[in-house]
Amino acid sequence: KAGVTQTPRYLIKTRGQQVTLSCSPISGHRSVSWYQQTPGQGLQFLFEYFSETQRNKGNFPGRFSGRQFSNSRSEMNVSTLELGDSALYLCASSPRVGYNEQFFGPGTRLTVL
Amino acid sequence: AQTVTQSQPEMSVQEAETVTLSCTYDTSESDYYLFWYKQPPSRQMILVIRQEAYKQQNATENRFSVNFQKAAKSFSLKISDSQLGDAAMYFCALGDSNYQLIWGAGTKLIIKP
Numbered sequence: 246k247a248g249v250t251q252t253p254r255y256l257i258k259t260r261g262q263q264v265t266l267s268c269s270p271i272s273g274h275r276s277v278s279w280y281q282q283t284p285g286q287g288l289q290f291l292f293e294y295f296s297e298t299q300r301n302k303g304n305f306p307g308r309f310s311g312r313q314f315s316n317s318r319s320e321m322n323v324s325t326l327e328l329g330d331s332a333l334y335l336c337a338s339s340p341r342v343g344y345n346e347q348f349f350g351p352g353t354r355l356t357v358l
Numbered sequence: 359a360q361t362v363t364q365s366q367p368e369m370s371v372q373e374a375e376t377v378t379l380s381c382t383y384d385t386s387e388s389d390y391y392l393f394w395y396k397q398p399p400s401r402q403m404i405l406v407i408r409q410e411a412y413k414q415q416n417a418t419e420n421r422f423s424v425n426f427q428k429a430a431k432s433f434s435l436k437i438s439d440s441q442l443g444d445a446a447m448y449f450c451a452l453g454d455s456n457y458q459l460i461w462g463a464g465t466k467l468i469i470k471p
Contacts, residue, residue, distance in 0.1 A: 288449065288461040301458055335403065343457055346393075349403035
């Protein structure tokens with residue numbers, strides 16, 4: 246089975262721009278979670294989607310949004326980028342809600358200049 | 359608020375020796391999961407071991423074992439016969455009743471050949 250894939254792997258943007266990151270979960274997995282990883286704040290939960298519905302949201306401003314499609318692929322969008330949004334964005338999938346093991350993708354490294 | 363604390367930013371061990379990584383957590387929930395994840399330099403996060411809070415028996419996966427002290431809210435990871443491939447960041451995480459993961463800051467493990 247193919248693992249979780251994330252595209253693009255690297256991205257450079259400037260302040261004020263917006264960005265969309267994509268995540269394809271493991272086949273059959275219906276839950277997708279997003280995390281932001283920075284040296285200063287560590288790993289922080291962004292949101293979780295299941296069956297195209299946002300189940301949970303972390304403590305991030307409204308500039309961070311996401312969605313999930315009927316094939317379970319997910320996208321996250323960050324609008325009006327700030328320097329502090331530079332981070333590794335990790336996507337994780339699991340078969341269903343309540344299945345506690347999450348399978349992670351390689352991440353997208355976003356640099357905001 | 360639920361928290362996870364890893365007090366050792368960095369640990370080093372000689373190859374073939376045993377090392378223990380510490381993790382303490384705080385939660386008011388009675389039903390939860392605890393995890394150790396490994397993030398090698400390639401950045402793909404991998405589950406190392408999982409412990410259900412209701413289980414008294416400590417989880418073991420080959421060379422990896424945990425010492426779960428529920429009353430003390432402690433969850434340490436022991437790596438026996440350390441190998442060069444064990445070098446990575448190790449994250450302790452708490453899975454709450456909402457199936458969200460709360461992460462520790464991580465411990466960088468260095469293996470000396």
